[in-house]
Amino acid sequence: MTTSTTEALMPFDDVLAAYDPALGLEVHVELNTASKMFCGCPAEFGGEPNAGVCPTCLGLPGAMPVVNGKAVESAIRIGLALNCDIAEWCRFARKNYFYPDMPKNFQTSQYDEPIAFDGWMDVDVEGETYRVEIERAHMEEDTGKSLHVGGSTGRIHGADHSLVDYNRAGIPLIEIVTRPILGAGEKAPEVAKAYVAQLRELIVALGVSEARMDQGNLRADVNLSLSPKGSGTLGTRTETKNVNSFRSVERAVRYEMQRHAAILTSGGSILQETRHWHEDTGITTSGRVKSDAEDYRYFPEPDLVPVAPSREWVEELRGTLPENPTARRARLQAEWGFSDLEMRDTVGAGALGLVEETIAAGAAPQAARKWWLGELARRSNEDGVDLVDLPITPADVARIQALVDEKVVNDKLARQVFEGVLAGEGTPDEVVEKRGLAVVSDDGALGAAVDNAIAANPDVADKIRDGKVAAAGALIGAVMKEMRGQADAGRVRELILEKLA
Ligand SMILES: [Zn+2]
Numbered sequence: 495m496t497t498s499t500t501e502a503l504m505p506f507d508d509v510l511a512a513y514d515p516a517l518g519l520e521v522h523v524e525l526n527t528a529s530k531m532f533c534g535c536p537a538e539f540g541g542e543p544n545a546g547v548c549p550t551c552l553g554l555p556g557a558m559p560v561v562n563g564k565a566v567e568s569a570i571r572i573g574l575a576l577n578c579d580i581a582e583w584c585r586f587a588r589k590n591y592f593y594p595d596m597p598k599n600f601q602t603s604q605y606d607e608p609i610a611f612d613g614w615m616d617v618d619v620e621g622e623t624y625r626v627e628i629e630r631a632h633m634e635e636d637t638g639k640s641l642h643v644g645g646s647t648g649r650i651h652g653a654d655h656s657l658v659d660y661n662r663a664g665i666p667l668i669e670i671v672t673r674p675i676l677g678a679g680e681k682a683p684e685v686a687k688a689y690v691a692q693l694r695e696l697i698v699a700l701g702v703s704e705a706r707m708d709q710g711n712l713r714a715d716v717n718l719s720l721s722p723k724g725s726g727t728l729g730t731r732t733e734t735k736n737v738n739s740f741r742s743v744e745r746a747v748r749y750e751m752q753r754h755a756a757i758l759t760s761g762g763s764i765l766q767e768t769r770h771w772h773e774d775t776g777i778t779t780s781g782r783v784k785s786d787a788e789d790y791r792y793f794p795e796p797d798l799v800p801v802a803p804s805r806e807w808v809e810e811l812r813g814t815l816p817e818n819p820t821a822r823r824a825r826l827q828a829e830w831g832f833s834d835l836e837m838r839d840t841v842g843a844g845a846l847g848l849v850e851e852t853i854a855a856g857a858a859p860q861a862a863r864k865w866w867l868g869e870l871a872r873r874s875n876e877d878g879v880d881l882v883d884l885p886i887t888p889a890d891v892a893r894i895q896a897l898v899d900e901k902v903v904n905d906k907l908a909r910q911v912f913e914g915v916l917a918g919e920g921t922p923d924e925v926v927e928k929r930g931l932a933v934v935s936d937d938g939a940l941g942a943a944v945d946n947a948i949a950a951n952p953d954v955a956d957k958i959r960d961g962k963v964a965a966a967g968a969l970i971g972a973v974m975k976e977m978r979g980q981a982d983a984g985r986v987r988e989l990i991l992e993k994l995a
Pocket of ligand 1: 546547550551664
């Protein structure tokens, strides 16, 4: 196994001059059903290891699975929202392989009979729309989770021993697979990121999953291949596993494009394999060689009846779908009065839902946009996390803006309130209290500071007495400095002009 970090990369612009990228995305969505896919155990990961298990999800002899109807409903709604056809009749299949965290020695999945197929989703990238074709969305179950102990990396390599927690085994998953996405060219990394971000938004709107990438509720595998420019062929692909943030999806695509191009250009060939993404170093490393001939000996699951959703039910579920994303974006843009550029930036930052919730919590649209795309976007970049994963809620952001509107804090102090909330110091009000950030608008305290400023700057005071009102800025600055920024600047100005009238 190699952990080399010195693989050659070709400059991105050179890659585009010589090659066409083909993308493919496989996204696993963990459903938020109460129970597991084929048994009554809680579909909740975490807690005491191996407490949420039963003979069925442990694969004990004689245990019989039963399909979770709510999971089928969620799968159909996801399929419909992705413009898929819904199978009139489909089955589960056994995917046979050994892995220690898979107690049955097979995964119950769907093979050639997915519940949903032949769909599409339109993805907006910087004002252009890319239609991503969906090959299939199928139901399956999650595996357990291994914990490798004693190594430095947490991977099995170098570990002393491993522990297995089967609480996650059997939690319902939907795997959504795209057809190859061609023609994205230089935008390929952004298209991949936008697809995952907009898919997540759709899943959240459907209410079928928490869809937290940092918690593993939504996991993306990124397939990439390059072909010589204009050849119209498909090259050998690599599959980078479990890329767990939007920005990592973009970075992984860019990295693999540069890595593939360097190998191909030097006369080498791409190994068809899975790759591991390393968030810290921003590189991929070799995983497991994977050939198309890999044979899981799929066969129809004999212990489960086929799934045959009636057309009436499917149509009933169609009626429960949220507004289609393109229509929704157009409606919100009109409601909020955003320019095309403002809207594009909001969508591109993965902030649409966050801005919407902040507005719903009482903030004005421009204020909501300003904080998420300004202060908070800066923090998300610095910390290398997506906006949705920052430890602050839309309600907090709306409250901070309300504190600005109520003149409890000014814009500058509001930034300190953000800092405090992000640092876990409590709610916005608690941070204002604990840090003593409230603006002073009490005339007694302000008046004393104004008198000090006038006394310290007699020449400036004379100018204002002579009618040069613009000079007041220097005195306001002096007062703000003395009050450490915590003064109501408007009131300070009024007091200065009153005193020097
Ligand atoms: Zn169970």
